Amino acid sequence: MTAVASQATDPACAALFAALDRAPMTWRHYLVWLAASGGALTDGWSVSTLGLALPLLKNDFALTPTMIGLFGSALLFGAVTGAWAGGLLADRYGRKRLLLADMALVAIAAGLVASASAPWVIIAGQFLIGVAIGADFPTSAAYVSEMTPRRTRSRMTVATIAMQSVGMIAAALAALLVLKLDPARADWRIMFAGQGVLALVFLGLRALTPESLRWLAVHGEMPRALALLPLFSTTIDNASASAASSAPAAGNDASAAGHGASAAGLGLLFGKAYRARTTLAALPWTLMDVGTYGVGLFTPVILGAFHLQARDAGAIGADIVDAEGSAAVDLFLLLGFLASIWAVPRFGRIPMQVAGFAGMALGMLLLLFATLAGDGAGAHLTLVMIGFILFNFTMNLGPNATTFTLPPTLFPTAVRGAASGFAAGCAKVGATLGAFVVPQLQAAAGLSGVIALMVLISVAGLVSTGWLAHEVNEEGALEE
Secondary structure (H helix, E strand, C coil): CHHHHHHHHCHHHHHHHHHHHHCCCCHHHHHHHHHHCHHHHHHHHHHHHHHHHHHHHHHHCCCCHHHHHHHHHHHHHHHHHHHHHHHHHHHHHCHHHHHHHHHHHHHHHHHHHHCCCCHHHHHHHHHHHHHHHHHHHHHHHHHHHHHCCHHHHHHHHHHHHHHHHHHHHHHHHHHHHHHHHCCCCCHHHHHHHHHHHHHHHHHHHHHCCCCCHHHHHHCCCHHHHHHHHHHHCCCCCHHHHHHHHCCHHHHHHHHHHHHHHHHHCHHHHCCCCCHHHHHHHHHHHHHHHHHHHHHHCCHHHHHHHHHHCCCCCHHHHHHHHHHHHHHHHHHHHHHHHHHHHHHHHHHCHHHHHHHHHHHHHHHHHHHHHHHHCCCCHHHHHHHHHHHHHHHHHHHHHCHHHHHHHHHHHHCCHHHHHHHHHHHHHHHHHHHHHHHHHHHHHHHHHHHHHHHHHHHHHHHHHHHHHHHCHHHCCCCCCCCC
C-alpha cells in the first residue's frame, strides 16, 4: 500500500492534482472527452450493427443457434480479455498509448469482418473488436476522470458512457440508410465497414490529445505534466513547481512506485483496503451487463419474435422493419443517458443505480406479462414497447452510467486502470454469458424464460448495490 499512498502525500503530486481539480472547463477538456468517448460510441455501434446484421448473415451463411451465439459472445469474450489486460497496460504504459492502439485495432478488425468469406472470419474479427473495446473502457474511464475538473467530473464520465447509446442509434440509422438506398443481402459488409471508418476518425482525434497529467506525475514525469498544465488554463504555485522540477530523484521514486503498484495490480484490489470497493465496482456491473447485452444485442431478434417483423417482406424488408424498431427502442437508451447526466451528480451514484435496477426489473415484468398473457404477446404490442422502453431508459438513467463511473473514482491513479479494467472485464464476462445464453434459452424455454432471467438479474443488481453502498466516496472526488 505504500506505493499507492505515496501519491497523495507527495506535495508536488498533491499540488498538481488540486490544480487539475479546480481548473475551469475549457475546449481542451471537451476535446479530451470527445476523443475518449470513441470507445463507448464504437461499442454501441458494434452491438447494434451485429444485431441488425444477423438476419442478413443468416441468408449468406448456414447459421445454427450456437453459431449465432458465438458471433455475439466472441465480441464480448474479446472484451473480457481486453479489459483485464488493457487496464493493467494503461497503468504501466500510459492512457494515450492504449487509446491509440485500441482504435487502430478496431479499424483493422472491422475491415476483416467486412471482407469475410466464412463465419469463422467474422468470429475472429468480432473477437479482435471486442479486445479493443474492452481495453478502451477502463482506459477512457480513467483518462476522463483524471483530466476533467472535479465539479464536472461526474457529468463528463457519465457523458462518456452515454456515447454508447449514440453509437447504437447511429448504427441503426446508418443501417436503415444502407438498406433503403441499396437493398442487398450483402449490406452487412457496408455496416461493418462503417465501424472501421468511425474508428479511424477517433484515432485522429486521440492523436491530438495529451497524456494524462496525473499518470505522468505518478510515473516520474512531473516536468512534462507541469509543461502541459497551462493548456488546461490552470497552474500550481511557484514553490510547488520549483520543488517538483528540482527533485528528479523523487520523480524516479514515483515512477518506480507507480510501476510497482501497476505490477501488484489485482493483488492490491483484493487487499483489505480495497476488497469491498472492488466488489462494488465489479458485481453490479457484471449483473447489469448480462441484461444489457443479452437484451440489447438481440433486440431485433426479440422484436421479430413479438411479431413486429414484416414477415412477408423477405430478409431485407424484415431487417428494415427490425432496424426501425431497434432505432425507436434505442432512442430511449440515449434519453436515459441524457437524464443521467443531470440526475447522477444531483442525486448520487448509489441512489440512481438502485432506482435504475428497479426500473429494469419492472420493464422486464411488463414484457413477461405480455408473453404469458393468454391472448398472446401480439395482442399487447404497446405493453411490449413500454417494457422495452422502461428497461432501456432506467438502465441508462442508473446502472449503465453509474457502474462506469464508480471504478475510476474509488481507486488511486497507479491502479485506476487495473481496477477499472477488472470491473469492466467482469462485466464483459456477464455480457458474454448474456449474449450466448439468450439465443439458447429462447430456443429452449421461449421468450418468457429469457425475460424471467432478466427480472432476476435486475433484482440481484439492486440488492448487491445496496449491500455495498457504504464504500462510495464523495461525489466528484478521486481516490488518491
